[in-house]
Amino acid sequence: MPEVQDILSQHYSVDAGSILFGQHVSVDAIAAQFGTPVFVYDSTVLDRKLAVLRRTLPKEFSISYSVKANPCQAILRHFLQGGCGLEIASGGEFYQAVVAGCAPEHIVFAGPGKTEEELEYVLSKNIGEVHAESEFEIDRIATISERLEKIANVAIRINPTGEALGGAMRMGGKATPFGIDEENLDQAVEKIQANPFLEFRGIHLFSGTQILDHTVLVAQYTKGIEIARTIVKKTHRPLHTIDFGGGWGIPYFGKEEELDTTQLTKGLEALMAEVRHDKAFEGTTFMVEPGRFLVGEAGIYVTKITDIKVSRGKKFLIVDGGMHHHLAASGNFGQVIKKNFPVCILNRLTQDAEETVDVVGPLCTPLDVLARQVSLPSAKVGDFVGVLQSGAYGRTSSPLQFLGHCSPPEVLVDTREARMVRQRGTYADMVRDCC
Numbered sequence: 246m247p248e249v250q251d252i253l254s255q256h257y258s259v260d261a262g263s264i265l266f267g268q269h270v271s272v273d274a275i276a277a278q279f280g281t282p283v284f285v286y287d288s289t290v291l292d293r294k295l296a297v298l299r300r301t302l303p304k305e306f307s308i309s310y311s312v313k314a315n316p317c318q319a320i321l322r323h324f325l326q327g328g329c330g331l332e333i334a335s336g337g338e339f340y341q342a343v344v345a346g347c348a349p350e351h352i353v354f355a356g357p358g359k360t361e362e363e364l365e366y367v368l369s370k371n372i373g374e375v376h377a378e379s380e381f382e383i384d385r386i387a388t389i390s391e392r393l394e395k396i397a398n399v400a401i402r403i404n405p406t407g408e409a410l411g412g413a414m415r416m417g418g419k420a421t422p423f424g425i426d427e428e429n430l431d432q433a434v435e436k437i438q439a440n441p442f443l444e445f446r447g448i449h450l451f452s453g454t455q456i457l458d459h460t461v462l463v464a465q466y467t468k469g470i471e472i473a474r475t476i477v478k479k480t481h482r483p484l485h486t487i488d489f490g491g492g493w494g495i496p497y498f499g500k501e502e503e504l505d506t507t508q509l510t511k512g513l514e515a516l517m518a519e520v521r522h523d524k525a526f527e528g529t530t531f532m533v534e535p536g537r538f539l540v541g542e543a544g545i546y547v548t549k550i551t552d553i554k555v556s557r558g559k560k561f562l563i564v565d566g567g568m569h570h571h572l573a574a575s576g577n578f579g580q581v582i583k584k585n586f587p588v589c590i591l592n593r594l595t596q597d598a599e600e601t602v603d604v605v606g607p608l609c610t611p612l613d614v615l616a617r618q619v620s621l622p623s624a625k626v627g628d629f630v631g632v633l634q635s636g637a638y639g640r641t642s643s644p645l646q647f648l649g650h651c652s653p654p655e656v657l658v659d660t661r662e663a664r665m666v667r668q669r670g671t672y673a674d675m676v677r678d679c680c
Contacts, residue, residue, distance in 0.1 A: 460512070
């Protein structure tokens, strides 16, 4: 896995062997005030990652944070205050975005299977753009817009051909529910332009996620520019937006290395040097919508060891949290072969690894394993095990009510202050909506 010490030294401080959030707040203080298990987010890391993103992108690019990565209201507000828009994938995420204070015109909606109810809801609230994923969806948007007597801003999400693909999870270049196949693009554009209740705004190109190779991103963006040029030649006017999607990754496993943002900057600047002098892109907004890259490294899932046991020669650290809170860390969220997230004993960071253990949760299932055969310092009951790189696709991507355990709180640390931004669930919450 990526070296724990490298991750910690890049984003966190250590005092007396214990991690400090926001450079000042200890894990003991977090546990004493909020209990465990708990997701802790560090605002200084959020700011650092947003600054890296802005430095990497050419000046023409705007940023829309992808809500699906982590919809915590405090995090949404943090990025809104940082000048970002928001990208959503459901009516529920639209509601969360608006409640966080995002103006509807700064929200874009992508995702297959948008329901009629969702579309009517967001269109009635004047959403910035809807990214259509099929010709049927274009017709559905048109019907709703006519009923509302509103003009809908529509972009087309494109499933591109296979020459610009990459990442841990490919979402294009093959048969897929995502987007309209590139070879069918012309008729989709014509359908939008022919309808008086639709305004054709641009394209959305998103071929994969968890991309760590800068050359893949440059190739994808180049492909997007090529497609845009083809459309402009046929429509005879520049596109309003070109959305290159997200996909920027962070290292989790094995020999994965960070995305080389220096080389990515060079590649994107070379691409934009040509684009800036092309009248086909006059007034065009270039957009990215990262999620994981911005929040993944800012979060740590903090659990407490409640028992230590040896079974037939194998040692287990049993902690108070598990796959019900952090499905991705357990390997049950898209992994074919289980690989460990970076884990550590948060209050023994200066001690050498002395033993190989499994870190397991409290659930009555063999799937509840946070780390297998991981080398850690000798631990004691009451120590804190941290799962690093847990800011994205953690709490809300997990089966929170599985086996009746309470959902974990979320805490945001801002320099010297730690505050709860989502309360711990209660037993009553599990039956509140039952009839």
